[in-house]
Amino acid sequence: MSQSAAITQSTSTWNNKQCAVVLTYDDAIDVDLDNAIPALDSLKLRGTFYLIGSSPVVGRRLPEWRQAARRGHELGNHALMHPCDGSLPDRGFVTPDNDLSKYTLSRAVSEVLTMNTLLTAIDGKTARTFAYPCGDLQIGGVKFYDQLKNDFVAARGVTSILQTAAQVDLTNIDSYMINGQSGEYLIDLVKKAQQSRTVLVILFHGVGGGHSLNVDLKAHRQLLRYLKANEKDIWVAPMVEVAEKIKASQQGEAAKKPRG
Known part of the structure; x- marks a missing residue:
């Protein structure tokens, strides 16, 4: 597919808007409920x-x-215990109990599935997405999500790239992790997505504190106001909805290809 064709396909995938923006918040911390969700709700935006x-x-x-x-x-599902690979550099924060490199494949998979059961008990839903703790994909060189594909619409990773719908890997959707950047930086990311007709996934932890990785309230508010002011051109939706659109788009394109 040519770049222009991919861009045209993406525009239709993004509800006929210029781009899609997904706001994601990790780790289930108090500021999610105290700061992030009230800010989103005040503008009728969803994350x-x-x-x-x-x-x-x-x-x-x-x-x-x-x-x-x-x-x-x-x-979304960020695993039951948030295991990270303690064998990698700069992973002193990983405890022996939650060291993914010491997990068996079956343990990792069963904990993620148990988390799905817990989430269904909370919200009654079965369609959702997964986010790799620490962006770690493998145990002993094996991608554990391969055994979970049928249990999720998609999974979010941590590589910072803007992609058209045709380019997205639904087993490892790219995202931009934010730590201290300004509102102007965040808005500029959105503008780049608008220009390139791509999906932008933003990864927050703390919003106004509560985590060592943080965005201040002003910067977060500036981003949300820009998204709201330009909602005729920007589709802002939860990851599961955007991923479902991408999946349908990719399947539609695959069905058009001649078989031989």
């Missing part, structure tokens, strides 16, 4: 919140997560 089952904020504030889901936010 995806990747919950860790073992986070005390899940159990302690269960009714609030349920309300967020009712208002259209996606509760």
